[in-house]
Amino acid sequence: MAGEELEKEKRKKETKELEKKLKFQGKLSWDLLDEQEKEETFRFAEGYKTFLNRAKTEREAVREIAQAAKEAGFQEASSPEAGKRFFAVNKDKSIALALIGQASLAEGLRIIVSHIDSPRIDLKQNPLYEDADMALLRTHYYGGIKKYQWVTIPLSLHGLIVKADGSILNVVLGEDEADPVFVINDLLPHLSGKIQDQKKLAEAIEGERLTALAGSIPFPDTEAKERFKLRMMELLHHKYGLVEEDFISAELELVPAMKARDVGFDCSLIGSYGQDDRASVYTSLQTVLSITEPPRTAIVLFVDKEEIGSDGSTGAKSLFLESVLRTLIKRSGLTATEALLKQILANSQALSADVQAALDPNYPEVHEKQNAGKLGYGVCLEKSTGSRGKAAASDARAEYVGEIRRIFNANNVAWQMTELGKVDEGGGGTVAKYLAIYGMDIIDCGVPVLSMHSPFEVTSKADIFEAYKAYRAFLNSP
Ligand code: MN
Ligand code: MN
Numbered sequence: 001m002a003g004e005e006l007e008k009e010k011r012k013k014e015t016k017e018l019e020k021k022l023k024f025q026g027k028l029s030w031d032l033l034d035e036q037e038k039e040e041t042f043r044f045a046e047g048y049k050t051f052l053n054r055a056k057t058e059r060e061a062v063r064e065i066a067q068a069a070k071e072a073g074f075q076e077a078s079s080p081e082a083g084k085r086f087f088a089v090n091k092d093k094s095i096a097l098a099l100i101g102q103a104s105l106a107e108g109l110r111i112i113v114s115h116i117d118s119p120r121i122d123l124k125q126n127p128l129y130e131d132a133d134m135a136l137l138r139t140h141y142y143g144g145i146k147k148y149q150w151v152t153i154p155l156s157l158h159g160l161i162v163k164a165d166g167s168i169l170n171v172v173l174g175e176d177e178a179d180p181v182f183v184i185n186d187l188l189p190h191l192s193g194k195i196q197d198q199k200k201l202a203e204a205i206e207g208e209r210l211t212a213l214a215g216s217i218p219f220p221d222t223e224a225k226e227r228f229k230l231r232m233m234e235l236l237h238h239k240y241g242l243v244e245e246d247f248i249s250a251e252l253e254l255v256p257a258m259k260a261r262d263v264g265f266d267c268s269l270i271g272s273y274g275q276d277d278r279a280s281v282y283t284s285l286q287t288v289l290s291i292t293e294p295p296r297t298a299i300v301l302f303v304d305k306e307e308i309g310s311d312g313s314t315g316a317k318s319l320f321l322e323s324v325l326r327t328l329i330k331r332s333g334l335t336a337t338e339a340l341l342k343q344i345l346a347n348s349q350a351l352s353a354d355v356q357a358a359l360d361p362n363y364p365e366v367h368e369k370q371n372a373g374k375l376g377y378g379v380c381l382e383k384s385t386g387s388r389g390k391a392a393a394s395d396a397r398a399e400y401v402g403e404i405r406r407i408f409n410a411n412n413v414a415w416q417m418t419e420l421g422k423v424d425e426g427g428g429g430t431v432a433k434y435l436a437i438y439g440m441d442i443i444d445c446g447v448p449v450l451s452m453h454s455p456f457e458v459t460s461k462a463d464i465f466e467a468y469k470a471y472r473a474f475l476n477s478p
Helices: 001-023 035-054 059-070 193-197 227-240 243-250 276-290 320-331 336-346 398-410 433-438 462-475
Strands: 085-090 094-099 110-115 121-129 134-142 155-162 166-173 213-217 249-254 261-263 269-272 297-301 349-352 379-383 415-417 440-445 457-460
Touching: 001 085, 001 433, 035 059, 035 269, 035 457, 059 094, 059 276, 059 297, 085 320, 094 243, 094 276, 094 320, 110 276, 110 462, 121 213, 121 227, 121 243, 134 227, 155 227, 166 336, 213 227, 243 249, 269 462, 276 297, 276 440, 276 457, 276 462, 297 320, 297 336, 320 336, 349 398, 349 433, 379 398, 379 462, 398 440, 398 462, 433 440, 440 462
Parallel strands: 110 297, 110 349, 349 440, 379 415
Antiparallel strands: 085 094, 094 297, 121 134, 121 249, 134 213, 155 166, 155 249, 261 269, 269 457, 379 440
């Protein structure tokens, strides 16, 4: 009997060992961290939350990144003192940090690219009007939003106004506790039965109804026309020297006025606006700031306009990367010929640092669990994006996936291989394909996010820290 039991135990042990050896199993990051690493994970999240609060728009992100770069000893690219670590700003809306490495430039770069724009509500160029004895602002949303999520929440106004004389007024209104905020009102349930509740969710709130409340005190002269609008303009003129035409040359963005917060009893999660894609921005920024001379030359790029297709002079489709690389080549004492530029780019390896959808416990049916990103399981790799049969995807080749896998495993990075939703459920793209044009290897790599594109997106602190570890391992690899 005892011998039989012993035999049974032995078989059980062997099966377990075989499973461990052969089966692929994701690892929950929290299970891997010791007490000190847990502490580090939580500490890192504090810096991240501060960044989220300070950099709610692409311009603010550029300012924060440039400031952090300067403090870490990076020089402006144009400065004659710029040495092996410098940064370049493109029209205040995208920025790149460059680090000259040990290997020859011709061997190619290591590139990490993330985006600093997030879905939001832009003011129209002629926004101010009045109705029902209220001053209101007309808007045009930016990026893929579910409109119902953006009504009845406090919104702050960020951006800039270029006045007639060319002077610039920077605007941040609604972040300070003492500031007023803005709000897009919504219909009460008592009256929404016919006009909203019977409609499809996507159609229940129309874009033109996303107007923001801006005031309710009239101009004192009861004979005046449009008294509420006039009073608002008088106020803006008195306070900021503005006239209505100044809105024409303004970029004003309404974003959630809420601050980043810990979520859950254990404070293990972070809730905040803009984590797509500041989760990648902050982690890749901290990575590049912490390195002095990597094995290979590195560019960490932060681009604008991803949420609306990466077009425009500050998006990933612009030639900003090439311009930064030209500077790099010159700084390395070489001549920036077209041939060398293209050779370097074709030999480069990149991470498209962008977030992934996290498996949502309320809607498991849109995910295919075996290949879904899960909160707490570390940084998500995504071999291909796109939709309907991988259309428009940048599909990383297996050899490159293998290399990234080796790098992450060698550096104890918690990672998971993921796809965005079930086949034919939907889909989406990233900037990966715009860099892949050069012939470089590139793969999507970022943290999983719940409620993506909402005013309060949720991530895991463990994943944020694993992303930092992943990007650091990538840049530190030969
Ligand atoms: Mn994104
Ligand atoms: Mn997005």
